[in-house]
Amino acid sequence: MTVIIHDPLFYGSDDEADELFLPEVVEEQAPPQEEEEKREIAIVEVGFFAPENNAFGNSFRNYQQESLRRIIVEEFYRKNHTFQTYDFAMAKKEEHGRLNKGVMSIWECCELLNEYVDESDLDSDEPPMEHLLQTAEAIRRDYPHQDWLHLTALLHDLGKVLLHPAFGGEPQWCVVGDTFPLGCAFSEAIVHHKFFIQNPDSRNPEYNTKLGIYIDNCGLENVTMSWGHDEYMYLVAKGNNTTLPPAALFIIRYHSFYALHQGGAYTYLMNNEDKEMLEWLHVFKKYDLYSKSRVRINQEEVKPYYLSLIEKYFPARLRW
Numbered sequence: 001m002t003v004i005i006h007d008p009l010f011y012g013s014d015d016e017a018d019e020l021f022l023p024e025v026v027e028e029q030a031p032p033q034e035e036e037e038k039r040e041i042a043i044v045e046v047g048f049f050a051p052e053n054n055a056f057g058n059s060f061r062n063y064q065q066e067s068l069r070r071i072i073v074e075e076f077y078r079k080n081h082t083f084q085t086y087d088f089a090m091a092k093k094e095e096h097g098r099l100n101k102g103v104m105s106i107w108e109c110c111e112l113l114n115e116y117v118d119e120s121d122l123d124s125d126e127p128p129m130e131h132l133l134q135t136a137e138a139i140r141r142d143y144p145h146q147d148w149l150h151l152t153a154l155l156h157d158l159g160k161v162l163l164h165p166a167f168g169g170e171p172q173w174c175v176v177g178d179t180f181p182l183g184c185a186f187s188e189a190i191v192h193h194k195f196f197i198q199n200p201d202s203r204n205p206e207y208n209t210k211l212g213i214y215i216d217n218c219g220l221e222n223v224t225m226s227w228g229h230d231e232y233m234y235l236v237a238k239g240n241n242t243t244l245p246p247a248a249l250f251i252i253r254y255h256s257f258y259a260l261h262q263g264g265a266y267t268y269l270m271n272n273e274d275k276e277m278l279e280w281l282h283v284f285k286k287y288d289l290y291s292k293s294r295v296r297i298n299q300e301e302v303k304p305y306y307l308s309l310i311e312k313y314f315p316a317r318l319r320w
């Protein structure tokens with residue numbers, strides 16, 4: 001599949017490769033095959049070294065720093081917080097949940113996505129494929145037996161393909177950035193909370209209370225999140241009958257929900273199953289964020305491994 005994209009956000013490759021990201025590896029004994037299945041959901045904490053600076057030499061997710069990128073990010077969140085309403089998210093879920101935009105393999109989607117740079121990302125301007133492989137390879141090194149987690153890392157951002165013209169060329173504000181629940185009050189833990197003043201839902205008495213349309217511990221699966229690549233990729237994985245475990249689907253669906261997994265907000269919407277899955281998301285998020293340093297991965301070398309995982313957990317061609 002060859003698609004040519006002309007996008008103003010395309011950045012060419014960067015030769016500056018140094019090794020900022022060097023997690024300490026704790027040696028683990030390989031378990032016998034059956035045991036490996038059982039411990040799928042048991043978390044093993046490993047030593048993790050977080051670098052101090054991102055690809056631009058700034059601290060991670062620092063929304064205060066003065067830079068052109070910060071201004072772009074702020075403008076991004078102004079739009080995102082103004083236009084992401086409950087009705088908007090429901091309509092997008094209905095539209096893209098039909099999965100009638102195209103048919104392609106996971107790897108083809110990785111390649112298709114590779115020409116976009118995420119405007120909301122303060123920490124990296126690298127092509128997405130580089131970020132996906134950096135994340136996956138860092139997790140693979142520290143969690144060698146959780147192959148489902150390696151694959152989850154590889155595909156967690158593939159929903160950004162919504163930016164592509166073949167998928168309607170959605171604007172960045174409804175594809176990337178942090179996500180948050182709709183139908184209830186916007187937590188102050190959400191980045192650039194001030195912009196919600198322009199969101200019509202914040203003046204809707206049905207939606208602007210702590211619980212809004214939800215009940216305590218209703219479970220995140222019953223909560224409508226702001227629309228973006230997390231929810232879309234979850235729908236793609238589910239709709240194509242992936243055999244990935246529930247923790248993988250939870251990571252894909254909520255990895256941009258920073259108000260929850262970093263800010264500790266909205267915990268009253270979670271049920272017990274969500275709380276268990278959140279442990280895995282905490283593992284994943286460190287790699288998602290801190291692998292955004294300038295470490296190059298040799299794609300051709302690692303490709304066969306990831307193709308074997310795709311074959312294990314997904315059909316050869318998926319509906320998107």
Ligand SMILES: [Fe+2]
Pocket residue numbers: 156157229255256
């Ligand atoms: Fe993401």
Ligand SMILES: [Fe+2]
Pocket residue numbers: 131156157288
């Ligand atoms: Fe990511």
